[in-house]
Amino acid sequence: AQSVTQLDSQVPVFEEAPVELRCNYSSSVSVYLFWYVQYPNQGLQLLLKYLSGSTLVESINGFEAEFNKSQTSFHLRKPSVHISDTAEYFCAVSDRSSSNTGKLIFGQGTTLQVKP
């Protein structure tokens, strides 16, 4: 079974400052990793994902995450945040097994609060 721990429930940061949202996972099998973003009263949107290949993955709006297998982490970073990045961010994991149910296990979420 997999589990996901997002170490910070809230991260306040000033506009144009860098930010890191931490995510650690536990799994006995190889996994796929995801970050989702949720704006108020909306569904979740896929931000980026790691399936294979390069351990550094990037989104179109400047976020990046690095898969670190030895530390079982998939931290999300952005070098300079905007007010519009204020949202809740969820880290998620699914296993690569052939059962192929595609179930995602989510962390508890981190609220990013960008202040002017």
Next chain:
Amino acid sequence: SQTIHQWPATLVQPVGSPLSLECTVEGTSNPNLYWYRQAAGRGLQLLFYSVGIGQISSEVPQNLSASRPQDRQFILSSKKLLLSDSGFYLCAWAEANYGYTFGSGTRLTVV
């Protein structure tokens, strides 16, 4: 392109009343479908998933049920709502293990 529709957007229901939330997917066939619940200030809890018509797996014992009468239709139901059923319900579909596409969600308040 694939799209997912979920309705209604908001719902206020009295305790003991029935519930039916519907989710439909367009632009794909035989998708894996999921129902999640997000309680206030908490993460997402997987309630049900389905890998095909009539195939429903329940992740947690509860007051809710799910059905998949058609390939691209997934329904969440309850015969009698409880206060604890309040929350934000999200439907999602997935291809293999490549992540979900979520619906816009239903905010359910049981009063």
